[in-house]
Amino acid sequence: MSVEIGSGAYHQAPNNSSQFTCVPDALSFSESRSIGARVVMMIAALALGIAGGNMLSLTSTTGSPLTAMFIVFALAGGFLSTWSPCGYSSLSLLRPAGRYSFGSVARWTPTFITHALGYALGAVVLGGVLGIAGWMLLSGFNFNYMAVGLAVLALGYGAHQFGFLKMPYPQRRAQVPHDARFRFRSSVIGLLYGYALGMNYLTYVQTPILYIVTGVALISADITTAIAVIAVFNIGRCLPVAVNFLPISNQSVQSWLAKWQERAVEVDGFLLLSFGSAALVLLAL
Structure with missing residues (x-):
């Protein structure tokens, strides 16, 4: 394999065996914004949260708008967890077999279920x-x-995502088992991957929104509510796999994810700051 950065040329020799497909490594990745741009985004997120919290406080009691806001927040957090190693893996491994057709999608549907x-x-x-x-x-x-306390924690993790504060990030550095696809049928793999990812702490998850969702489940002190809270987050995690119902290649999906990797981190921070500031306003009024 040879790489010439200056000229942009890239050569990767094919594998000796014709059974394998050689996929070139990515040479360019999305980059984070400048410090000034990140500061502006943080201020905008805080301002939006404060304004939104004030508006919501005028429309209803504290509980109802806070709950509605959290549902949107948790769903978005689940979707943003796609930008994690396991998110990339599940989108690429849980795909219809063979060429795209009505038949291949129909045969793949049980895997999605x-x-x-x-x-x-x-x-x-x-x-x-x-x-x-x-x-x-x-x-x-x-x-x-x-x-x-959770709202303040959300503010801290929002600053963490923008690179201005170092927060603890305990995670299990593991992915879904890739070799499972060689040992089980597709529908079994879908179930195993769904359970591992749905447990959220068995694999690495990139978004700190998971911690806020976990905290809400804990302080609810109610089994039914806690299950519902995690379920909302998991719905956001599961839905992106539905893209495999469409005639879109795995390469284009992975390329799109890589292109927006840093932007996803910034959206993460923006949501955490907006949610934290809006929640504080609602709880204070």
Whole structure:
């Protein structure tokens, strides 16, 4: 393999075996914005959150707009988790076999269904554990005070995503098992991947929104609510796989994800700052 950066030329010798396809490595990646641009985006996110919180406080009681805002926030966070190693993997590995056709998509549909069922099972298990833990440990604490703490945490992770604050990021550095595709049929792989990803902490997840979602499930101190909270996040995680119903090549999907990798991080930070500031306004008024 040879690479000539100056001229932009790229040569990668094919594998000796004709059974393998050689895919060139990416040579260019999206870059983060300048410090000034990131500061402007942070200020805009905070201003939007404060303005939105004030508007929502005039329309209803605290609980209702905060809940609606969180549902949108959690769904978006689940979608943004696609920009993680496992998100890339699930989109490329859970695809219809062969050339795109009505038949290949029909044969692949059970895989998508089992994948969604895996996410649902993960939401039940993780949400159930968090709900029980919250009921045992946090049911005696004031909900509003805990919600304020989560809102402040969201602000901290928003600054973290823009590169201005270092926050703890405990994650299991693991991916879904790629070799599973050699041992199981597609529908079984969909179920296994869905469950592993739906548990959220069995694999690496790039968005800190997961921590806020986890915190909300905990402070709810209710099993049903906690399961619903994780399920909303998991719906956002599962939906991008539906792109495989469309006649879009894996290469174009992966290229699009790589192109918007840094922008996804910035959207992540923007949402965290907006949600945190809006939640603080709603809880204060």
